Amino acid sequence: MSALPFLGESQQSLITALLRHRKGLTVDELSRILSISRNAVNQHLSNLGSSGFIQSAMLDSTGGRPSKIYSLSPKGLELFHRRYSFIAKLLLSWVDKNLGEEELQTCLQSLGKHMAIEFEERVAKHSSLSDKLREVAAIMSELGYDASVKPGIGNPIEIVAHNCIFYQLAEEHPVFCTLDLSFLTALLKTDIQHKECIVRQGNHCCFAIAGPIG
Numbered sequence: 139m140s141a142l143p144f145l146g147e148s149q150q151s152l153i154t155a156l157l158r159h160r161k162g163l164t165v166d167e168l169s170r171i172l173s174i175s176r177n178a179v180n181q182h183l184s185n186l187g188s189s190g191f192i193q194s195a196m197l198d199s200t201g202g203r204p205s206k207i208y209s210l211s212p213k214g215l216e217l218f219h220r221r222y223s224f225i226a227k228l229l230l231s232w233v234d235k236n237l238g239e240e241e242l243q244t245c246l247q248s249l250g251k252h253m254a255i256e257f258e259e260r261v262a263k264h265s266s267l268s269d270k271l272r273e274v275a276a277i278m279s280e281l282g283y284d285a286s287v288k289p290g291i292g293n294p295i296e297i298v299a300h301n302c303i304f305y306q307l308a309e310e311h312p313v314f315c316t317l318d319l320s321f322l323t324a325l326l327k328t329d330i331q332h333k334e335c336i337v338r339q340g341n342h343c344c345f346a347i348a349g350p351i352g
Contacts, residue, residue: 142217148174149182153210153217156192162209164197183208191217230307230314243313250320261325267351271295274325283343294331294346297322302336302343309337318343326351 142150155171156163163171168179186192191214197207233242257277264270271287275297278285283299299318308314315335322330322345329349334340 148172148178149186152179152182152186153191153214156208156210156214157218160209162195162207164205164207168208186214190214227307230311234311239313242311243316246314246316247320250317251324253317253321254324258325270326270351271297271347274322294348296333296347297345299343299345305337312337318345
């Protein structure tokens, strides 16, 4: 869920102004656009900056005192709803229609591996098994899975995800779970067993570590 509705009206207006001015705005420009004082703008920028929604850079000046320019951070851009699932559904339907189930599975395996590349450095910096698994759960939670590590007593350690971020797609195309398995297999460099699945009426998605972690 986006945090945008939970921001105050002025902060929402500031965030929206920065969205519409991708190259950034100064405090004076924001003050003029929002019709509020510079002090009020600075206060909002401080609060939004501490939340990681905005970023700043020094504005080049040909003369006089240089000033800061503010823009949305990648986290700030994610405040605005994007129809990823709609586009993904269109792409998936096209692939399924034109390539077939086997080619679709190969495509999803490849996508999972590419997803893992984006995060493998975060996992590799940890030396212990428990730290690696906690990092993977944290990454999954950032992606929307709401994941945690479930220690096993006499059983394989499991990563439990309480949300399926591809639920509607996976309902229509169960093979879509291949992406999750490929992602975790590549990220942990081990075999993963998909023991429980939300789409298949499970209470959560459960991924058991079925081998030594690389």
